[in-house]
Amino acid sequence: MELAVKDRDTFSVVFTGHVDHGKSTVLGRLLADSGALPQGKLESVRETCRLNSRPFEYAFLIDALKDEQSQGITIDSARVFFKTKKRDYIVIDAPGHVEFIRNMVTGASRADAAFLVIDALEGVRENSKRHGYLLGVLGIKTIVVIVNKMDLVSFDRSRFEAVKSEFSGFLDKVGLVPVSFIPASGLMGDNVTVRSEKTPWYGGRTVLESLDGFDGIPVLTEGPFRMPVQDVYKFTKFGDSRRIVAGRVVSGSVKAGDEIVFLPSGKCARLKSIETFNSAPKLEASAGDSPGFTLAEEIYVKRGEIAVKKEGPRPNVTSRLRASVFWLSESPMVKDKEYTLKLGTARGSAVLESIDKIFDPEDLDKDTGENSLLRNKVGECVIKLKRPMSFDIVSDIRETSRFVLVSDNNIAGGGIILEPLKDKQSWSRDKVIQRDIKWEKSAIPYRLRHRRYGQKPWLIVVTGEKDAARKTIAKKLEEDLFSEGKIVYFLGMVNVLYGVDADIKGAGNDKEEHIRRLAEVSHIMIDAGMILIVTAIEFSREDIDLIRTSVESDNITVIWVGNKVTTDIEPDLVIERPEDVENSVGKIRRHLAEKNALEYDEE
Amino acid sequence: MNHLDILENKSVYILREAYANFKNLGMLWSIGKDSTVLLWLARKAFFGHVPFTLIHIDTSYKIPEMIEYRDKITREWHLNMVYGKNETAIGSGNSYPAGKTDRITCCGLLKTQALKEVLSAEGVRYRFDHGKGKYVQDPNGDPFTGIIAGIRADEEGSRSKERYFSSRDKENAWDIGEQPPEFWNYYNTDFPPGAHLRIHPLLDWTELNVWEYIDREKIPTVSLYYSKGGGKRYRSLGCYPCTFPVESDAKDPAEIVEELRTGKFSNIAERSGRAQDREDGGGLETLRREGYM
The missing domain is CATH 3.40.50.300 (P-loop containing nucleotide triphosphate hydrolases)
Known part of the structure; x- marks a missing residue:
């Protein structure tokens, strides 16, 4: 498998965890001790604190906005750019306050890896679990747990081991395996960039060493070809007669001459050429590319379809699906309301048919027969679409199994598809897709x-x-x-x-x-x-x-x-x-x- | 695929999403390096075409070379180019250079106010007529519902809080705390009547990335960015009364890339030559909440 970045890496990492467990402090300390701060920044924040008669906190370095400093919490997923000897980083500082989970999701979904910070004294709390679970649903597999504020428990090894054991057990239940646990103190700097003398019993990496040790996310160039169609362009200016199908390849690769099927319509055509501007001609496009291509035969395709290869596994086409849904909007997800569902570039009306299970951070095995999904809850739901869409399931291709739900103009929730379900037209649709693939033009x-x-x-x-x-x-x-x-x-x-x-x-x-x-x-x-x-x-x-x-x-x-x-x-x-x-x-x-x-x- | 390819592909995807979702789409082109890279990315996304309007806010205090460059590129690339200005404030001398306001107020009047009026179509728009070879008053009175802007998260604190697609209300105000979530490759493309969306395809780019890309793609840029032997060049461009050059001998994009890589400016903010940022303890943030880019 090819890695996303070959020359100088840019790596995104997110800090998550329960409120006040010290995410921003660890991050601030990491920036200060690795020499990443601009000249005068540290002094100016110290000065601001002195003028406002508040104790200096590293977190203030990250909380760049004025009203955030007055509230004392990070209210959005700020991105901080910094570099180590190894590579460039985009660090996303995700807020931990329960009301700001939507910002944490925004931050975490952009990350290649995550640090989850837990207070050694307070131990595992509701949001530690909720964030852990959400990281899994969002598709982040690389997680390092920082057991912070070790100074408050006198760097006691047994306290560290207790937190580690409790949280490992939880993550195991939701199918996540953390890379490691680090005993640290953001405030004092222990095991952040320098190995602490106070934890002689710890032989693992510091936070900085872990950061530099993360691997890039593999791009799915070897999977089946998938490209949601963004548009079909025909710009006639200056005598341009090309009809170009544009999109972003999210899995696999495609080359000129390949037979392509567009789903859900089932229309087929041969890929004639890959089009570019100001680059060398391309014969192949693969995952991560945003190509455009022309087709050898003229067919009517439009935004919202997925381009796949005629040979190889095809995505599902149906109007019912089972999914893990996380809800972020203040008004709960309910059964009698129409939502807009976006899947790839497709967009359509959707309703909640049933909720089969709601994830409860305190009790993972709980089954529910509830009728609505409240804010910040994750539930296993059946969703019915007004028109069929084409998708994969998360265990096959992650990228084409993800969707969002829009309510009142805003993204209100997201989900990953676990299973396609039959609808009233499935028996006929299977025939129609076959008909279109076999159709002699x-x-x-x-x-x-x-x-x-x-x-x-x-x-x-x-x-x-x-x-x-x-x-x-x-x-x-x-x-x-x-x-x-x-x-x-x-x-x-x-x-x-x-x-x-x-x-x-x-x-x-x-x-x-x-x-x-x-x-x-x-x-x-x-x-x-x-x-x-x-x-x-x-x-x-x-x-x-x-x-x-x-x-x-x-x-x-x-x-x-x-x-x-x-x-x-x-x-x-x-x-x-x-x-x-x-x-x-x-x-x-x-x-x-x-x-x-x-x-x-x-x- | 190297890091520039990754950035390019993502920006291209965002530009196409913007084009697919907005009928009245415009792109702010300040003539600076970032929005010029954005313009280039649009040509990548749409295979040599730029299928929307480019908008420039003319404060009448822009460095003359910027305007010459703007019109040259407009002709050569057949751009659909529009500019607007706050003629009332300029006419009455209500500005910092004329001595009547401070810098922040001047930016608010000549940039933010002018921008609001051009976007909402309340102000006069001048469109470049390629047949006549000059600007004519634009009769088109539709407000823009989608605005593409070349801001980057690494420039300054408040820009790091931006989404790729960000809603602005009628007054162009931005509520940072109440932004909806944005994750995976999904963006908030719906908006209530009267509102508009700002689209930020360059959010993940750094100053270094921008110069690496200009160098790789050989993108024509305004020559004010380069030293012509006098040991000075502009690092960020704006109005001449408030923009100052930096000490540098870099003569071309490759030398600027080298300069940035060696860390010459690592402890100096990119916009340090922009005087308005230093006023009010957070000038750019104050401006941005009220609708500035």
Whole structure:
């Protein structure tokens, strides 16, 4: 495995631990004793303390902001840059106060390794455990525990061993193995940069030696290729005709000529070239690179999909998942609320389906049947997405198993996916992905076809109660569009029922398979460039989800005809007075125009 | 992959996230080394293009060479360039160089206030017309919702507290204690109406990294950064009444890299030549809470 940094390292390390256990003091001492402080900094902080009649603390060095010094705690994860003889460091000083866990998470997620500071006198406290657990969930594997304030326990070895034994036991339960435990005093400087004479029984490293001893985080260049698509660019200025798929490779590598699949859509193409600006041409891109590439065949892909190789393990595609979720927002995570979930570059609506277990720092084995996840709690939850997304599970590929939940404009929590769960469309989706991977493309690029026809292919689903004027409206819409030169076709559910479905007609009540087949027929007609109007009685939300599984989700408009919506469907438009056909068709046309549907455009 | 590649790839990722999430996106270009590196990174991210507006705040006290350089690059790279200024304060001589205010107030008026007005579209914007080869008043009245700025965490205390994506309210105020979390590769890209987001792709870069990168990529920079034989050069650029050169013989980026590596400036703050930072016991922090970069 290749290491992240080959020449001069920049290494990020975070200091965590319970409030007042001395994180900033250890860090301040480390900076002062290793000669990393700018000239006059130490003196100016001493002077500030003298003027405010407060005892000098090393922590004040780190607490660069004025109002922090007045409160006496570090309120955000400040980064401190310093260097040792070995390499450059970004030290993140994470606040320990229980209210500021979100800042600790911010700081710790950027770190390659962590120091967790525990007060030798006070021993293991709630946040020592909580931080330890969060470091694990965040994916930080390298942890060194500093047993601080050893001066307060007269450098007593048995006290050190007691803390070590208690905390090792805890970390073991949550699957973390600390690199080492260091008995230290930030205040006095023992075992920070210089080995202490007061701990002759300790033969291990100092804090500084541990820091310089950490290994870089291995980059996942050997795993399966994964690149969440950030965008597809076509900048036409100065005659640039490239269509570039851009993103950041988070696992594995890819080279020109590789067959690529985009998920969840299942679209395939061959990678033609890797594009760069002001660098030598590249033939390969691997984990950590932010490349762009062109494709040999023209396909429609967009932000939110994950590019993977056709060969090799593929990520899951589903709309339900089991995950470890940590919640950071003041208002708890609850079941009846819609959140925005971001996974890779995908973004969509999500709800909490159930909480199966809540992590309790005091009692790891506790099972709960609670309905909400409070701030700073970690729970094992089932999450239901509105639309399927593509992801891996944490034990396979860490990077593509991570997501965040957004509530009221802010990131409110994060999670790692433990397991994909089946949803109502899984049986059909597996077929569709296989269909797309096997799909033999037409010789005509889709864009040329759309340009020739002067339209954007579209599926208009007209549904509603039995006696509503669904078909009348649908056919009038068909006539209007046809007379304007559109290539449009009306398809009633019944037309499929006695033909394509002849083999299953009447055999049980397999409504789902009927819908799947209707959707597959629609998919072919839309691929052929048509505008298709489909009618059926009283579609439900699940019926529409099933259609969306087969047909490109962006190009569907769902219309409910009738005064009352009698199913759980979420239509794009409701036609309330269907008797007035002319007016109803007008409404539909206006809605489609607003959505920029049907009309061909270059992009 | 070396450390510059790692920094470059991360910044490119952030720039693309900004572009994907904001319709009205602008990048602050102070003409200095950091925001020029940022501009270069945008060309990397978008394969030679810069698909958003570049914004410069002209205090009318910028060193003339900076403005010449700005317009030369604008022409050569076909940039979508806009500048704005606080014409009221400049017109009435309400500034430090005109003797009516102290330095902090002057920065507040000529930079922060001008910036606020250009971002919100309340102030006049001048856009470079590539056909005419000059600036014309910009009729576009949309406020910017995403602003990319080239600040670095190692510059100064308050900048070390920044997120990559950071929300600013209508008044451009920044609440440091109440910032939402930001972790893994996820950023806070949503914001309430009237607010905007500041985006900071250079947060992890150091002064040394910036010069190493300028040297590696051969990025054209304004010549004020280099000694022309007189033993002096600028380390940080601003308005001429408040910016002072440092003692140095470094003639090009490679020599500056060497100078920084040998630790010549290790005990002197990078912005020590910027007089406004020293006022009020924390001038830059005071300015930044109110909307300064």
